[in-house]
Amino acid sequence: MSYKIAVIGDLETVAGFNLAGVQFTHVHTNKEKTLAKLEEFLTHGEIGLILITHRAVEDIGPEFHRRVQEKGLLPLVLKIPDRTGYIPERDELQELIRRTVGVEIQMKTEGK
Amino acid sequence: MNVERIIKFELGRLNAHLPEKRITLKSALSLDKPSVRTKDGKAHYLKREELELLSKLLPEAEWDSLLLPIFISLEPKLGRGAAKIKGTFEAKVIGKILGKETSGDELIVYRPEIAIIRRKLATTTQYLFGW
Amino acid sequence: MAARVTISPNRMELMKVKNRLALAEKGYDLLKEKMDALVMELLNTLKAIQKSKAEATAQLKRGYEALSICMAALGTFETVQAAAETKKELNIDISVRNIMGIEVPTVQVGGIERNALARGYSLHMTSSLLDTAAREMELATKVLIELAELEITAFALAQELEKTKRRVNALEYILIPRLRESVKFIMMRLDEMERENFTRLKRIKAILEKRG
Numbered sequence: 001m002s003y004k005i006a007v008i009g010d011l012e013t014v015a016g017f018n019l020a021g022v023q024f025t026h027v028h029t030n031k032e033k034t035l036a037k038l039e040e041f042l043t044h045g046e047i048g049l050i051l052i053t054h055r056a057v058e059d060i061g062p063e064f065h066r067r068v069q070e071k072g073l074l075p076l077v078l079k080i081p082d083r084t085g086y087i088p089e090r091d092e093l094q095e096l097i098r099r100t101v102g103v104e105i106q107m108k109t110e111g112k
Numbered sequence: 113m114n115v116e117r118i119i120k121f122e123l124g125r126l127n128a129h130l131p132e133k134r135i136t137l138k139s140a141l142s143l144d145k146p147s148v149r150t151k152d153g154k155a156h157y158l159k160r161e162e163l164e165l166l167s168k169l170l171p172e173a174e175w176d177s178l179l180l181p182i183f184i185s186l187e188p189k190l191g192r193g194a195a196k197i198k199g200t201f202e203a204k205v206i207g208k209i210l211g212k213e214t215s216g217d218e219l220i221v222y223r224p225e226i227a228i229i230r231r232k233l234a235t236t237t238q239y240l241f242g243w
Numbered sequence: 244m245a246a247r248v249t250i251s252p253n254r255m256e257l258m259k260v261k262n263r264l265a266l267a268e269k270g271y272d273l274l275k276e277k278m279d280a281l282v283m284e285l286l287n288t289l290k291a292i293q294k295s296k297a298e299a300t301a302q303l304k305r306g307y308e309a310l311s312i313c314m315a316a317l318g319t320f321e322t323v324q325a326a327a328e329t330k331k332e333l334n335i336d337i338s339v340r341n342i343m344g345i346e347v348p349t350v351q352v353g354g355i356e357r358n359a360l361a362r363g364y365s366l367h368m369t370s371s372l373l374d375t376a377a378r379e380m381e382l383a384t385k386v387l388i389e390l391a392e393l394e395i396t397a398f399a400l401a402q403e404l405e406k407t408k409r410r411v412n413a414l415e416y417i418l419i420p421r422l423r424e425s426v427k428f429i430m431m432r433l434d435e436m437e438r439e440n441f442t443r444l445k446r447i448k449a450i451l452e453k454r455g
Contacts, residue, residue, distance in 0.1 A: 001338065003335055004333070004334060005333055012310060012311075014326075016380045017384065018327060018331070019326045019381075021330060022333055022384065023332075048337045049391055073339065073346050076350075077391075078390065080303065081300065083310070093397055093401070096401045097285070099405065101285065116267070126343075129341045129342075152344075154339070155338075156340055157338035186276040231287055235340045239280055241277065243273060
């Protein structure tokens with residue numbers, strides 16, 4: 001199946017992805033509007049992947065995770081660094097792996 | 113006992129992801145979006161690159177005999193971490209990927225080999241739980 | 244143990260409990276195999292994530308840098324406007340594959356990179372800086388799509404692993420020991436009853452002999 005991509009982030013980040021040909025974008029300014037837009041993207045049907053900046057995710061807060069947990073397989077959701085390269089300390093995948101496999105797996109990249 | 117219901121449920125769904133009917137490499141290659149239907153009614157797509165890899169490992173005359181996805185049969189009685197590939201052409205093609213000599217209609221593979229198979233054939237192999 | 248109270252020690256019950264134990268042991272062996280396979284799948288995926296994440300982070304950084312340079316040279320407003328005019332025809336193909344009952348995505352990306360003309364922003368804006376920013380962002384998008392597939396696969400595998408592990412532990416530490424206890428208990432009671440019976444018969448025999 002063919003799908004579109006959506007991006008949520010600050011003005012510059014969104015402009016960058018627009019340049020790459022991404023069709024659906026939302027410039028994040030406040031929590032309520034972004035949450036509403038996220039809902040729209042999640043239920044849109046044509047959108048297969050949502051890229052959202054870590055910063056926007058943090059602004060939305062726990063509601064983001066609750067909503068993403070509820071969705072089915074699609075659309076895929078990936079958190080990305082914004083223009084400042086911001087990535088939070090806490091890495092959920094890392095935590096889940098530590099809990100399940102019981103080992104620390106180094107996933108941080110050298111470039112950071 | 114509640115736990116017992118859970119085991120029965122778990123055993124029941126252990127193989128629910130297997131296809132109702134497998135598809136030959138030849139027909140998979142001829143389809144635009146090759147896929148099989150799982151027993152629990154879901155679609156499982158086969159990646160084109162993997163089909164192409166397989167087609168290079170077998171002479172064209174045998175494309176009609178290779179059934180996909182190939183089963184990696186995990187059987188506790190083989191010992192932990194060992195699995196069996198059943199079928200002459202399935203065993204042959206997996207043997208080629210691993211650089212292992214094969215003859216006959218089955219091949220025993222071990223965990224590090226399974227890891228290699230799964231990396232190369234993520235959609236054209238499936239785990240089967242046998243007992 | 245509460246379970247004992249409800250067990251009536253007879254041959255029938257012994258057979259039932261033994262069957263349950265066999266089922267639990269079979270379930271344990273198979274789920275353990277599944278657990279091992281899940282761990283292997285997860286490690287395979289994590290290895291791929293490591294590589295993909297490093298690539299995505301670096302490429303995205305290049306994209307953002309090219310974008311900053313573009314904004315500094317052409318102006319933020321002009322860059323944003325050119326971005327708004329860009330043709331938005333990026334499509335990805337997502338299909339589903341199944342790993343032991345877990346549905347995970349397989350994403351295929353066609354030609355993301357375009358030439359300057361295909362991008363469609365108006366020609367008076369055309370600048371090699373804009374083209375560079377667009378190209379770097381196209382490349383970044385491509386690796387992010389691959390990373391998304393991998394991360395979602397890893398999450399799904401890890402969640403299933405967590406569930407399977409709980410089941411395996413419940414079997415190993417609760418159900419199987421409890422059933423073994425029950426088998427032992429019933430066998431012991433049956434033995435006792437047999438001994439009691441034996442003594443009773445001996446006593447009856449003795450009484451009968453005395454009378455005789």
